[in-house]
Amino acid sequence: MTQANYLWNPPPVYSLPVRGIEARYPVNRIFCVGRNYHAHAVEMGVPVDKANAQPFYFTKGVATLVESGATVPYPTGTSNYHYEMELVVAIGAPGFRVAEADAASLIYGYAAGLDMTRRDLQLVAREQGRPWDLGKDFELSAICAEIVPVGNLGVLEKGAINLAVNGQTRQSADLSQLIWSIPELIADLSKFYHLQPGDLIYTGTPEGVGAVKSGDKLVGHIDNVGDIELTIGAAE
Template sequence: MTNFVFAPTETVALPIVGSVQKFPVRRVYCVGRNYVEHAKEMGFTGREDPFFFNKPADALLVIEDGTTGEMPYPPKTQDLHHEMELVVAIGRGGRDISVEEANEHVFGYALGLDMTRRDLQGEAKKLGRPWEVGKAFDFAGPIGPIHPVSKTGVLSQGAISLDVNGEQRQNSDLEKLIWSIPESIAYLSGLFELKAGDLIFTGTPEGVAAVQKGDHLVGRFSGLGELSVKIV
């Protein structure tokens, strides 16, 4: 038995719909600007090569099915934005995975929010600095349970939306991704060896905007239920 100087951090694990087992999280990758209209919203057009950033696994806010999670409003920001996303859970890893075989590596799907300190991210962009302060803070990734692909089938389309206090802010369809899920998996696996336990936030549609303390966010994807979060 390894003798650590202090107890290791507990593994972050997501519930799995219809199972008593849990999904242990290894790494969290996020695809940037991956919906056509959101890319335009952020000042870009066309099909630029995909790019990725990371969130720490312990920055996830795990929300059980049917419950409302509470996300503390983060410090050092006056401009916290919501970004609703479909999250892909990798069940089998690999390097240089082909687009044609990519879906064979998917364990399932979850609903997630890429919460962003937009003012800090914007300042980092202007200075040519990394984005961690804007994207990788504590509780920056509210996420619901995983729906196994064995139950959902492979997802390539479906409505994705987000309401804030009952008012719709984001509304699109997965088929409007610039880089499809298989393409993102294939490209990412050329940069890093993917392994079981990795998560990929696949991008957010247009309509991102600020939230405040007290706001109630409800994200949806066709057939995968809801992700409910209150900002506290």
């Protein structure tokens, strides 16, 4: 086969470490679930009634991915830079139109994640009925810790999820408070996409989101999954 000749080097493969093995998890796509904890939906001014609603999603490009422990610059274009602590589901098998009962077979593992958000830009877009891209899909905005293989964990239905900023707890909830469970999310998302190994699903954030500034250190934890850390650097 003739080797392709590109005008410049193609983008690198983005990947994450996997606990207990040397091989890394290559990331394909990043899906994020909006308003998946009742209290967070309320604090955002858009309460959710599951009986009359469906999950909704936005995406982040793989180039937004950053490993836990990094220092990222305070982003341009915002004065209201927010954290959102989340459980991340790592997909390890292909699936399309998956039944909820079969959703667990697609899960490779879990990770702790941060969906960093330019909140002011997101809210302007929301008020004007425009896409959230400037508020959500920007450089260095998808932070993720190592992938923990599912092993005996099965489908996570409960467990503490929390985040501290400079040692002060800002978010504290339980995975049992997810509006749509992990199987429900996988089944629903697979109606619209052919899910593939390497897809990440950020499952939503609890209440307590807030702004950070340069110099702040974020430390998050999810029971049975692990920790995540991020430091906010100076603006570029």
